Amino acid sequence: MxxxxxxxxxxxxxxxxxxxxxxxxxxxxxxxxxxxxxxxxxxxxxxxxxxxxxxxxxxxxxxxxxxxxxxxxxxxxxxxxxxxxxxxxxxxxxxxxxxxxxxxxxxxxxxxxxxxxxxxxxxxxxxxxxxxxxxxxxxxxxxxxxxxxxxxxxxxxxxxxxxxxxxxxxxxxxxxxxxxxxxxxxxxxxxxxxxxxxxxxxxxxxxxxxxxxxxxxxxxxxxxxxxxxxxxxxxxxxxxxxxxxxxxxxxxxxxxxxxxxxxxxxxxxxxxxxxxxxxxxxxxxxxxxxxxxxxxxxxxxxxxxxxxxxxxxxxxxxxxxxxxxxxxxxxxxxxxxxxAKEEPGPAEPVEPPMDRDIVFDHVSFGYEEQGSTVKDISFTIPAGSTFAILGGTGSGKSTLMHLLDRLYDLPEGGGRITIGGVDIRSIPREYLRRNIGMVLQEPFLFSRTIEENIKATRPMASLEEVRAAAATACVDAAMAELSLGYDTMVGERGVTLSGGQKQRVAIARMLMQGAPIMVFDDSLSAVDAETDAQIRAALREHEEGSTVVLISHRVTTLMQADRILVLEDGRVAEEGTHAQLMERGGIYRRIYDIQMNSEDRVLLEEGGDD
CATH class of the missing domain: 1.20.1560.10 (ABC transporter type 1, transmembrane domain)
Structure with a gap:
């Protein structure tokens, strides 16, 4: 050098x-x-x-x-x-x-x-x-x-x-x-x-x-x-x-x-x-x-x-x-x-197929200022499944996805994360992040038009493709109410849109990416329960075969997932399907009983499997 x-x-x-x-x-x-x-x-x-x-x-x-x-x-x-x-x-x-x-x-x-x-x-x-x-x-x-x-x-x-x-x-x-x-x-x-x-x-x-x-x-x-x-x-x-x-x-x-x-x-x-x-x-x-x-x-x-x-x-x-x-x-x-040192690349880079099982093997990680955040966590996300993570604030939900996307690297002795058996530390970051779509709880929108924001992951996409992604994210109807539609300028950090609209635009942007792995990090928190159900139903229809990771504090968002992981204090407290976790009567059941009401039950029935 x-x-x-x-x-x-x-x-x-x-x-x-x-x-x-x-x-x-x-x-x-x-x-x-x-x-x-x-x-x-x-x-x-x-x-x-x-x-x-x-x-x-x-x-x-x-x-x-x-x-x-x-x-x-x-x-x-x-x-x-x-x-x-x-x-x-x-x-x-x-x-x-x-x-x-x-x-x-x-x-x-x-x-x-x-x-x-x-x-x-x-x-x-x-x-x-x-x-x-x-x-x-x-x-x-x-x-x-x-x-x-x-x-x-x-x-x-x-x-x-x-x-x-x-x-x-x-x-x-x-x-x-x-x-x-x-x-x-x-x-x-x-x-x-x-x-x-x-x-x-x-x-x-x-x-x-x-x-x-x-x-x-x-x-x-x-x-x-x-x-x-x-x-x-x-x-x-x-x-x-x-x-x-x-x-x-x-x-x-x-x-x-x-x-x-x-x-x-x-x-x-x-x-x-x-x-x-x-x-x-x-x-x-x-x-x-x-x-x-x-x-x-x-x-x-x-x-x-x-x-x-x-x-x-x-x-x-x-x-x-x-x-x-x-x-x-x-x-x-x-x-x-x-x-300042740049993100190091792998000595022998590998670009494996990303539509494979994701395995967290005895993963432990902590931020310097906070100590251990996740502690000896192990679980598998089967390829093509919908996997849900539920937990309280600070339980390590988002940290697991940050580690999967290599925003942070696991320390020595902190376990490993693999996709199709390949350690993600051997996968170039550009390739990894190109194949993992993420929508954060507080999405960032650029001071450009809504169309340009949605096309950020695919700049050459057509307006029809933009509208299709927006329809799946249930934001297309909201665009029709705007005088300039998709040509509406988004204020700095998206201040001209509501919180739910920003999240749905961010979801549409991620869908344009066409990534085989999609992560929704509490990204439906700002939409109402009805819109939540509509988006989930549209996603199930639109993204068959993709691996979907849902992180949410709302049980109705997670309960139809193929597998649900419950975290508590940085550790795995429970794991199983909705029915299995309900039978055990643990943390998941207590959260369900607190959150569930008659309105949620109706939405659950309407947004259930077709």
Whole structure:
């Protein structure tokens, strides 16, 4: 595996996504350096004009160039015209380099950030379900948006500026030392001081940026949770509580940025002082040398131009370093996601027929924060049968199906689950999940049309096939009542539909999958008993030969199953048919007696076997 793909340091992450656009980055950097060279030509032209065109000094140019331009007999007017033309030429070349450098920088920037976003999104899709449940959505979004933008700005702007500034300082110092060593040493002596205090503030600023970034993640999470649960907030009159909760986090976020602003203000104020001292010292020494004949007036002007052009980028290097501290935090936050381990695939993948018996063999499993949830459970779901699971809250019903779908993997020594005798850990997750259709108690619908939601598992399905699945799920009639029918847009998380309608749309979506194994995880809880019976009758007619697993707290939903498993406290309490469990007089019979009433008995008779 490429070491840059996972793990590694910050440089490895940047290199991974910058490498495809490295030629753009290198080209932009080269042009930026050429721009510096052409800019450096202007002070030399001014120096020559002052000393040799206006003044009496001989031209400090190669003899062939002096002869070519006939500078030895140069008139003042012609000399000024040549100087103006040279300055114009240098400006044009500098402008062309600057133009091309910015274009290539923009292309490099967009290619880099696209690759980074694609890599993040692709990696997040492959992370285990347990990773997603352990991390807040708002924080993940914040890392994938604002943190990515900070990294983009660092790589394609700040990093280029660091290289350009370093080249400019070295290049200008070489030119300055060639003119006067004494003044150059004075100018150079202040640079370590400027760099030193910049690095000092860099270490301070990094900690403040980390705290501010984490506060921003918390703020994003608060907003995301509030918008997602807007109906709950309204229903319980929690608007003021949510406003106060947001205000607390927003105030903390504001306070952190104010503290960061104070630190940055101190940095800029001290930087201005040091920079001013440097320019003043170089000016005094330069004047002294000029008066004493150590340098000419033209050299002094050129020297001050180079010093001013050099000291401010070095001064701004502190700003770049402060931004780099923020980028370092953002890189760590993005790297945390990219370093998370993806769901491992089987060493020797097997894709067996899925219309086979499902066997849970001494299965034990527990969530990290809850301890053991299911304990030494064994049972068999015959192929093509309807198997029901009944149990109280926390008894492990949904956990068993999460294990079957490999949303969680069994730990070592936790037993095994097989389909047709093949351990599901040997079956690729994509193949397994493609052949297991699941409808959850709280189904998720996308902010798209109802038709698009139903076709999510088969995007190329026709409208007739959509209507057939909707009819089986008893939602087709509800669509007729909507003005736009199947073209009705579903609000975010399905808020425009009732709970029962959302569940029935989710059932239709799963039926479109045509999976040989179908799991209904309490997915009829939001529909009335009559609709429940109608859906079950339609499913029996529509899905003959499929293995159906029903999880419900409603006895009428389960009692016609071929086999019923009753869980209690994470263990198998009872197993058998409805008649067998009724005869035993155990937990199942007690639940039956509590739930059953005359209305349920009528529905049972109407929804019974045809």
């Amino acid at each position: 490429d070491p840059t793909q996972t793990g590694g340091g910050k440089a490895a992450l940047i290199w991974r996504f910058l490498r495809p656009s490295l030629w753009l980055f290198t080209g932009a950097l080269t042009l930026s350096m050429l721009n510096t060279v052409f800019n450096a030509a202007t002070p030399q032209i001014i120096r020559t004009t002052v000393d040799s065109v206006i003044g009496p000094e001989p031209f400090a140019l190669p003899e062939p160039l002096v002869s070519l331009l006939r500078l030895d007999s140069l008139e003042l007017t012609r000399g000024l015209i040549l100087a103006a033309a040279a300055i114009l030429a240098a400006a044009v070349l500098s402008g062309v380099c600057n133009y091309l450098s910015r274009i290539w920088t923009a292309k490099c920037s967009e290619n880099f950030v696209k690759g980074l976003r694609d890599g993040l999104y692709d990696h997040i899709q492959k992370l285990p379900f347990s990773w997603h449940t352990a991390h807040q959505t708002g924080e993940i979004i914040q890392r994938c948006t604002s943190d990515v933008d900070v990294i983009r700005n660092f790589v394609t702007n700040q990093l280029l500026e660091v290289f350009r500034t370093a080249f400019m300082v070295v290049f200008y110092l070489v030119v300055m030392f060639s003119m006067n060593v004494k003044i150059s040493l004075v100018a150079l002596g202040f640079l370590p001081i400027i760099m030193g205090y910049s690095f000092f503030f860099y270490t301070k600023i990094a900690k403040r940026f980390l705290a501010a970034d984490e506060a921003e993640g918390e703020l994003s999470t608060t907003v995301q949770e509030n918008l997602t649960g807007v109906r709950v907030v309204r229903a319980f009159g929690r608007e003021q509580y949510e406003i106060d909760r947001f205000d607390v986090k927003n105030q903390r976020f504001t306070d952190l940025w104010i503290k960061l602003g104070k630190l940055m203000s101190a940095y800029w104020a001290s930087g201005d002082l040091i920079t001013g001292l440097q320019i003043m010292t170089v000016l005094l020494v330069g004047v002294y040398e000029t008066v004493g004949g150590g340098v000419t007036a033209g050299e002094f002007l050129a020297f001050m131009s180079y010093n001013a052009a050099m000291v401010w980028p070095v001064r701004a290097l502190g700003r770049i370093l402060s931004e780099m501290s923020k980028a370092g935090v953002s890189i760590d936050r993005v790297k945390y996601i990219l370093d």
